[in-house]
Amino acid sequence: MSDRLYIFDTTLRDGEQVPGCQLNTVEKIEVAKALEELGVDVIEAGFPISSPGDFESVVEISKAVTWPTICGLTRAVKKDIEVAADALKFAKKPRIHTGIGTSYYHIHHKLNSNPDEILERAVEAVKYAKKYVEDVEFYAEDAGRSENEYLARVVEAVIKAGATVVNIPDTTGYCLPHEFGEKIKYLVDNVKNIDKAIIATHCHNDLGMATANTIAGIMNGARQAEVTINGIGERAGNTSLEEVVMTLKSRYQVLNIDTNINTTNIYRTSRMVSNLMNMPVQPNKAVVGRNAFAHSSGIHQDGVLKNRENYEIMDPKDVGINESSILLTARSGRAALKHRLELLGFELDKSKLDEVYEEFLKLADKKKEIRDDDVALLVGDATRTERRIKLEHLQVVSGKTLKPMANVTLDISGEKFDASASGNGPVDAAINAVKQIIHRQVTIDEFLVQAINHGSDDVGKVHMQIDFNGTMFHGFGANTDIITASVEAFLDGINKIPVQ
Incomplete structure (x- = not known):
């Protein structure tokens, strides 16, 4: 029997912290409804105390969304928790996400405190949040750079205080995948009451390893992944939802872990978030980039046309893309041109195909990419009756x-x-x-x-x-x-x- 991974989407909180990506309440509701259709388990709707707009968004999203858990972020501060509880009063399944830094840097240089005081504040925050909601998640900020022994002490204490989820963030994207995986395994092996809570990952992409670290965490016992659509987020971004979900789907026989995500909605949701947040998706972005299922090399095109799995480990239909793209460029061969011609309804004999291909190469040297209109016009020039x-x-x-x-x-x-x-x-x-x-x-x-x-x-x-x-x-x-x-x-x- 497979395990279940819960998908916690923080596009509307951590993702929206990107400069220039702020959404109004109406737009946030639109994204939240798309996330619900996508099948995410938890929507982190905002940081209620941070601004009146964030508070209102959490309230309205709580009203608009039915089955996902709605989560509000707080610091380990009573006022934060009170405001979050108020914002979540309409949520069918509310969660307060509270926490504090646990690394040497955060304890001594950010919070000007000491390890014992931080542990005490963490426990108090969880107990206070528990007065308002049953579902309380605790985050140990900068856990990636925290000492494992101390982190285990904090995790055990907050679970005892009532935390239902413990979030182990690699806040600065510092960890190597094996280090992060070992950190999660250490907690599984050394926290006595770890079976009373779900371990969550929240990885950042500063060194380009957010997805790798998240998968390493999952392989070692984490059962909630905190992600964003298109991997948007502070600095270099967060773990990408689509990358984690499709990794689990593509490597299911190895990992044996399911999610509730309807993967055929991935591409549509990606485009919506990109458009609303004015945050273009890089063409070579895994899973949802324009070139993710595009082939321009003649060798690759020939292989894909013979059998898609020669060069694709995912079916584009699985993420909501109709089909792979055979892009016609100066590197394309006759097989790709013939395929495109057939799709457009043209059947040419070998001599006519050779003639069109020669003209195609001349045009391809002038243009970066040849479109269907270009092909149709090239065929028209080669096949129309002799002009006087x-x-x-x-x-x-x-x-x-x-x-x-x-x-x-x-x-x-x-x-x-x-x-x-x-x-x-x-x-x-x-x-x-x-x-x-x-x-x-x-x-x-x-x-x-x-x-x-x-x-x-x-x-x-x-x-x-x-x-x-x-x-x-x-x-x-x-x-x-x-x-x-x-x-x-x-x-x-x-x-x-x-x-x-």
Whole structure:
């Protein structure tokens, strides 16, 4: 039978301490409801005494959320505990989270105290909180740098005083994974009443080891993990919820530990928190980053297309992402291009695929990434019926103090024609040069330019509607050079005019 790990989410308390990430009460309720849908067991809703806004948020979240435990943070101070109890009065399952520093640094340099006095204050805080709620969690701040023997004394005393959860934070992200795991094991082996409480981890990411330390703690007996969405938090952040949950899911046969998390909601919740807190998720972030399930190397793409598990240890659907991304870049091979073409509904024989692939490589050298629109346009160029009029050469001179001039060479049924013209702008000059060659009385009724990927290196997609003797013809063109794309769109429309 598997063990159960409780997920304690502190996105709305520790996560919100990040400068610039503050949320209003309405936004906090929105996040809290998403966390409830996600399946977290405990929501740390705020630090009630810290501000009227935090107090109000804890009150309103307590009203809005049904089944998760709602937790309010306090210091080991009676007034803090009283205010937290008041803020939690509407919670169906309230918890007060109180504590004090237990490391040499905190005892002597932050609190100007001594170990015996700190132990006494810890016990008093738990006993006082117990008067208001049954569920009391105690945190030993900076436990990561606390001496294990003293930490064990404090943990045993607060459990005896009524603590239901004892939180062992690596507040400064100092521990190595084996050190943190050994610390949890020491408590399991040396605290007589440890079976009366749940051991919690609360790890920070200052050295990039928050998730590793949390997993080490779980492997040694911790059964509550304190985490945040996207790993947000003070300084380098907290342990990431999605990393811990998916580690347990992916390595279940080794760890044999379950959570209540509905993992298919992970990606959606990640995006919500990122948007509301204006905190972008780094592209290479584990589990929820833009590139977490993206493959651009031709070798990797070929492997994934043959069997996803060649390069993916998680199914993207498990975290709420529809499918892996086969990103088309200059490093992509024919297999990836063929796969994308098939998804878009194109079936090309080998010779046409080779032709499109050569054009694809030329475009990929100009762009960082090729999108579906780019591919469709490349296929259109290779598969559309032979055009009578083709753009052979285009040169434009333009600038702030220069009159725009264009020189155009067209191939019309195998014969070359040249013309030069000026215009109100470089596109107008190029179109005027084309008109000198084709001798068609056409009017441009609509001229629409769109960026496909919204970047400065993007392909410009041009749609042009032209009028010839009262009949409308539509032309399309695309190129990283918008003037070339415009001329191509104009010629595409001209080519659709029936030959007299």
